[in-house]
Amino acid sequence: MMEKQKFEVWSVISWILLAAFLFFMVYPMFGVLQQAVFSPDGHFTLEQFGKFFSTPYYSSTILNSFTVTIAVTVVTLLLGIPFAYFYSFFTLKGSKFLFVTSILCCMSAPFLGAYSWIMLLGRNGIITVFIKNVFGIRLGSIYGFNGILMVQSLKFFPLVFVYMNGAFKSIDNTLIEASANMGCTGVRRFFKVIMQLSMPTILAASLLVFMRAFADFGTPLLIGEGFRTFPVEIYNQYLGENGTNHNFAAAISVIAIVVTALVFFIQKWATNKFNFSISALHPVQKRKPEGIRGLLMYVYCYGLIAAAFLPQLYIIYLSFRNCDQAVFKPGYSLGNYQKAMKKLLVRSINNTVIFGVVSLAIIILFAILIAYLVVRRPKPLNHAIDTLSMLPYIMPGSIIGIALVIAFGKQPFALTGTMAIMVIALVIRRMPYTIRSATATLQGIPISTEEAAISLGASKLKTFFKVTTPMMANGIMSGAILSWVAIVTELSSAIILYNNKTITLTMSTYAAISRGNDGLACAFAAILTVLTALSLILYLGVTKSEDIRL
Amino acid sequence: MSVQINILDAVKKYGNNTVIEDLTLHIRGGEFFTLLGPSGCGKTTLLRMIAGFNSIEGGDFYFNDTRINDLDPAKRNIGMVFQNYAIFPHLSVRNNVAFGLKERRMPKDQIAKQTDKFMKLMHIDEYADRMPDRLSGGQQQRVALARALCIEPDVLLMDEPLSNLDAKLRVEMRTAIKEIQNSVGITTVYVTHDQEEAMAVSDRIAVMNGGVIQHVGTPKNIYQRPANLFVSTFIGRSNILDGTMRVENGKAVVDLPTGYSAVFDTVAPENLAPQKVKLSARPEELIVQKHGGEGLSAVVDDCVFLGLNTHYFVHLTSGEKAEIIQESTIDSIIEPGTEVRLRLNTEKANLFSEDGERNLLTGVENDLASGK
Numbered sequence: 001m002m003e004k005q006k007f008e009v010w011s012v013i014s015w016i017l018l019a020a021f022l023f024f025m026v027y028p029m030f031g032v033l034q035q036a037v038f039s040p041d042g043h044f045t046l047e048q049f050g051k052f053f054s055t056p057y058y059s060s061t062i063l064n065s066f067t068v069t070i071a072v073t074v075v076t077l078l079l080g081i082p083f084a085y086f087y088s089f090f091t092l093k094g095s096k097f098l099f100v101t102s103i104l105c106c107m108s109a110p111f112l113g114a115y116s117w118i119m120l121l122g123r124n125g126i127i128t129v130f131i132k133n134v135f136g137i138r139l140g141s142i143y144g145f146n147g148i149l150m151v152q153s154l155k156f157f158p159l160v161f162v163y164m165n166g167a168f169k170s171i172d173n174t175l176i177e178a179s180a181n182m183g184c185t186g187v188r189r190f191f192k193v194i195m196q197l198s199m200p201t202i203l204a205a206s207l208l209v210f211m212r213a214f215a216d217f218g219t220p221l222l223i224g225e226g227f228r229t230f231p232v233e234i235y236n237q238y239l240g241e242n243g244t245n246h247n248f249a250a251a252i253s254v255i256a257i258v259v260t261a262l263v264f265f266i267q268k269w270a271t272n273k274f275n276f277s278i279s280a281l282h283p284v285q286k287r288k289p290e291g292i293r294g295l296l297m298y299v300y301c302y303g304l305i306a307a308a309f310l311p312q313l314y315i316i317y318l319s320f321r322n323c324d325q326a327v328f329k330p331g332y333s334l335g336n337y338q339k340a341m342k343k344l345l346v347r348s349i350n351n352t353v354i355f356g357v358v359s360l361a362i363i364i365l366f367a368i369l370i371a372y373l374v375v376r377r378p379k380p381l382n383h384a385i386d387t388l389s390m391l392p393y394i395m396p397g398s399i400i401g402i403a404l405v406i407a408f409g410k411q412p413f414a415l416t417g418t419m420a421i422m423v424i425a426l427v428i429r430r431m432p433y434t435i436r437s438a439t440a441t442l443q444g445i446p447i448s449t450e451e452a453a454i455s456l457g458a459s460k461l462k463t464f465f466k467v468t469t470p471m472m473a474n475g476i477m478s479g480a481i482l483s484w485v486a487i488v489t490e491l492s493s494a495i496i497l498y499n500n501k502t503i504t505l506t507m508s509t510y511a512a513i514s515r516g517n518d519g520l521a522c523a524f525a526a527i528l529t530v531l532t533a534l535s536l537i538l539y540l541g542v543t544k545s546e547d548i549r550l
Numbered sequence: 551m552s553v554q555i556n557i558l559d560a561v562k563k564y565g566n567n568t569v570i571e572d573l574t575l576h577i578r579g580g581e582f583f584t585l586l587g588p589s590g591c592g593k594t595t596l597l598r599m600i601a602g603f604n605s606i607e608g609g610d611f612y613f614n615d616t617r618i619n620d621l622d623p624a625k626r627n628i629g630m631v632f633q634n635y636a637i638f639p640h641l642s643v644r645n646n647v648a649f650g651l652k653e654r655r656m657p658k659d660q661i662a663k664q665t666d667k668f669m670k671l672m673h674i675d676e677y678a679d680r681m682p683d684r685l686s687g688g689q690q691q692r693v694a695l696a697r698a699l700c701i702e703p704d705v706l707l708m709d710e711p712l713s714n715l716d717a718k719l720r721v722e723m724r725t726a727i728k729e730i731q732n733s734v735g736i737t738t739v740y741v742t743h744d745q746e747e748a749m750a751v752s753d754r755i756a757v758m759n760g761g762v763i764q765h766v767g768t769p770k771n772i773y774q775r776p777a778n779l780f781v782s783t784f785i786g787r788s789n790i791l792d793g794t795m796r797v798e799n800g801k802a803v804v805d806l807p808t809g810y811s812a813v814f815d816t817v818a819p820e821n822l823a824p825q826k827v828k829l830s831a832r833p834e835e836l837i838v839q840k841h842g843g844e845g846l847s848a849v850v851d852d853c854v855f856l857g858l859n860t861h862y863f864v865h866l867t868s869g870e871k872a873e874i875i876q877e878s879t880i881d882s883i884i885e886p887g888t889e890v891r892l893r894l895n896t897e898k899a900n901l902f903s904e905d906g907e908r909n910l911l912t913g914v915e916n917d918l919a920s921g922k
Contacts, residue, residue, distance in 0.1 A: 446636065448633070
């Protein structure tokens with residue numbers, strides 16, 4: 001009897017979860033598809049897709065996105081692999097600093113990189129102006145392809161670094177010694193042994209970079225200008241300044257989902273196919289960098305980190321400069337922050353924290369329940385829920401925003417402009433990552449620990465709360481802090497859903513930038529950067545390890 | 551006070567696959583009982599049916615007179631020790647041990663007293679406030695045992711508790727387990743695939759194969775008079791030779807390969823009839839004779855000096871291979887290729903029916919057959 005009753009509690013939870021997914025995810029996505037293939041007067045038509053592929057003005061965006069994303073992927077590999085190699089195989093001074101800073105660059109708000117480079121190298125950027133005045137040379141334009149390539153590469157190379165660092169650490173030192181024994185050393189060994197062993201990771205990392213860069217919205221929005229990419233085009237068609245076309249935006253969204261889904265499945269297939277596990281009984285012995293080579297290593301590592309991080313520090317510096325509208329004046333003050341106070345700073349911070357906490361709580365609850373159902377009660381229904389929960393992996397943020405507006409913009413579910421719709425978007429965006437890490441954590445916990453609790457007299461529900469959940473806590477905590485950072489810096493879905501009441505710190509920053517109010521923008525950006533940095537430092541304190549799932 | 555476990559006609563099925571069929575077993579109150587068998591023989595499955603973690607598809611399980619088939623595992627009052635220890639990683643040693651008492655809502659001061667008592671008993675009181683990740687494997691196993699015993703269970707179940715430990719610690723821990731069991735006097739069911747470990751700790755052993763219990767008896771009985779050929783080869787090592795039994799003057803004479811015949815005084819009267827048989831001789835039950843005489847004629851292939859004993863690997867002139875262990879002597883090294891005669895210790899060796907199902911000798915005690 002007892003057995004049967006407990007069984008039903010979990011079945012009820014399964015059905016509730018399924019209903020939630022269907023209502024908040026599948027139904028809105030269905031709305032997007034519907035808008036894409038039905039004309040406003042209700043006829044089925046593929047006209048929008050035809051328009052996209054037959055008009056070079058539009059179809060070129062997909063080509064643009066692909067070219068810049070592939071270029072970014074290649075450049076991040078070229079930047080990240082040497083960086084990871086130096087980091088993992090040599091005892092560099094300040095390695096902890098290098099690690100933290102690179103993560104910080106990668107996790108900062110999506111448009112901050114682009115914005116800070118514009119402040120440095122843009123039309124009125126300090127370096128551009130300086131060089132023009134002193135040398136009389138006009139620097140090439142940072143806007144367009146080159147700008148996106150530079151900013152995204154500097155933003156995403158830490159992904160390659162973190163992945164490769166994990167791979168390098170799993171290489172057993174005896175393999176290195178064995179290859180030296182057979183006469184293979186130095187650069188030859190790097191390419192013939194170390195790179196070959198890391199191939200699965202290189203593949204996984206490059207596909208991850210590809211997915212991130214392809215869906216990145218903030219960078220091309222600010223620095224892309226004439227070079228129009230896919231996510232920006234969707235946004236312009238939906239909310240842009242001139243001539244919006246919702247049906248057309250929906251059609252482009254569908255195409256974008258198909259592309260990202262393809263990349264996602266290639267990634268899954270590739271990681272399964274090329275995955276082989278090596279367990280390092282003897283981790284690689286780090287060597288001291290020596291001589292001119294050692295010096296070059298330091299120059300490379302610190303140079304790269306400086307290029308990625310200094311622009312953001314420059315923004316913080318600017319936030320303390322006097323500023324009148326878009327023009328920075330000599331002298332320092334807190335004037336920008338005072339202006340920010342008038343411009344909803346308190347409300348932005350409040351909203352950011354409240355949305356973050358509420359979304360995170362929902363995400364963690366869902367993640368624990370789904371992980372438990374999938375791992376401990378494997379049934380077709382629960383696997384279906386698991387598969388559904390991965391859907392957001394392939395949905396760029398702006399599309400989730402559009403889908404929610406379509407589904408919940410009108411009666412009977414009018415939620416637009418409320419806190420609820422922001423939270424729903426944030427939960428959908430971040431949940432898959434937390435579910436993955438919760439599932440992986442639970443899979444690593446032997447079921448006998450729970451059986452031990454039951455044999456000692458604890459009921460099944462009590463065992464779940466007193467034993468299972470606390471054991472998962474570590475794995476979930478680290479994932480949750482990363483989710484927190486991503487929630488705080490969320491742009492692409494929020495830009496479609498926010499209004500004056502539900503404005504967040506990130507949106508306030510963006511609004512200030514887009515109005516050209518640079519002093520104000522810098523003040524908001526500085527607060528955002530500090531908040532992100534503090535969260536990440538907390539994260540690294542909690543995990544104490546370099547195994548970071550991005 | 552101590553609890554008997556009676557299992558009648560137990561059935562375990564996974565889907566259409568029957569793993570255990572009609573298994574009947576009686577475990578006496580207070581005894582140290584071991585389920586021994588190769589991996590996949592169903593011993594862990596049976597243990598988990600007793601614990602309540604595996605469903606029971608048929609038959610009855612009793613603790614004394616209480617039928618436990620439908621009793622929630624949490625209410626069976628069992629202590630369980632798992633192969634991977636299953637220590638709660640988020641609780642200190644003390645809180646791990648106290649977990650079951652807290653579930654029973656015992657008053658705080660009593661919990662502290664009881665916990666201290668068992669931590670002292672298992673020699674882990676000095677680590678009381680440590681977290682489990684800072685304990686060695688042996689220490690974790692001690693915590694697991696203290697935690698299981700602390701609730702004063704009716705039955706203690708142990709699932710391969712020593713197999714994750716290194717060899718030296720394994721010997722040390724099995725002695726500790728045996729001592730604790732003796733002093734607490736709790737009915738214990740122990741699962742292992744290591745026959746030496748089983749012999750060292752058990753009052754009685756059940757040898758299982760393919761979901762069927764082959765032999766239930768004391769370690770000595772199982773080793774010396776195994777109920778069938780499987781038990782004889784699984785417990786210790788045995789050389790198996792084909793033979794033919796004749797009856798001469800009321801005594802069994804067994805014709806063995808290479809023209810050697812041995813007289814057996816120990817054949818049970820009801821089995822005294824001409825028939826084909828299997829001879830099972832342990833390595834120490836064959837005696838190497840360098841200078842001829844009665845015996846199986848054989849050629850030495852190799853000889854390994856191990857100090858106390860010397861191992862000989864030989865082949866009979868009729869082709870079969872055999873292994874012999876003898877206490878080392880001053881001249882125990884024999885050159886490979888040397889011809890020797892192997893005399894059989896007929897008092898110790900066993901004879902089985904041709905199909906290997908039955909031991910033909912007297913002195914076989916199988917509690918399974920007698921239902922004890």
